[in-house]
Amino acid sequence: MSICLAVDIGGTKMAAALVDCTSQRIIDRHQIVTPKSQQPEIFSAALASLLTPFIASADFVAIASTGIINNGILTALNPANLGGLNRFELVDDVQRITNLPTYAMNDAQAAAWYEFISLTPNNNTHNMLFITISTGIGGGLVLNQQLQTGARGISGHIGHTVVNANGPVCGCGRQGCIEKLASGTAIGELGSALFKHPYNGHQVYQLALDGNKDAISIIHSSAAAVAELIANLTISLDLDAVVIGGSVGLAPHYCKYIQQYLNEKPELYRPRIISAQAGGDAGLLGAAHWFARQESHT
Ligand SMILES: [Zn+2]
Structure with a gap:
């Protein structure tokens, strides 16, 4: 043993x-x-x-x-x-x-590897993406049922893919990375600017859950950006499944919003969306x- x-x-x-x-x-x-x-x-x-x-x-x-x-x-x-x-x-x-x-x-x-091996045994999942939406946005890719770590360890760093080329400058040096626009940190920053009061991401999310329309629209734009990322990677990598984790990813309704935005796209762009199970x-x-x-x- x-x-x-x-x-x-x-x-x-x-x-x-x-x-x-x-x-x-x-x-x-x-x-x-x-x-x-x-x-x-x-x-x-x-x-x-x-x-x-x-x-x-x-x-x-x-x-x-x-x-x-x-x-x-x-x-x-x-x-x-x-x-x-x-x-x-x-x-x-x-x-x-x-x-x-x-x-x-x-x-x-x-975490991506553990989510993959935790999927129902004998499944037909070959290509899986794990996305964690939390303080930042990270990920891991399983292709042909093997985890991709990358020759330089970079594989899966999807938080630094650009969703708005005119967006704010990210710490990595690019402009408009999804981490800068959709992460828990970004949700907090967008809420703080809008409400002119310092909020963190969790507090803005709670305002949305309490029914504040502006906060709800911030959460929706985050989920919409993640849905675009999923669609882009699905058509690039032929993903079967995407597992969503992280404190934002697992917050109430977030996965449902992602699914709603994906449902507006042609079928080829819509992998199976699963909430992370492993904790x-x-x-x-x-x-x-x-x-x-x-x-x-x-
Ligand atoms: Zn970046």
């Missing part, structure tokens, strides 16, 4: 869990708040305190992390998101802490499952 020490590194929290690779069950789990300081030494010390209690029970480490993972090094399309952690040698650092074989992938890619541990479980396959070949 192989035991994986799975690690999920996000902007607000970091979780570690022992995962039984045979049953795909979490045996033990702990999480801490991601250090506010983005100094590499402080981040590394936090990782060590999180991982140390689990090391003796684990055979290998599988990390799902925010950002781009290229040859074990953490970077970001928007370097401001990582601050002092840009170009952090994540795999080397965790290997030094644990002395275990260590692998790393992007967190949305890991908050999809990154941990997806990374454990994906890298258990590699570990079994070594």
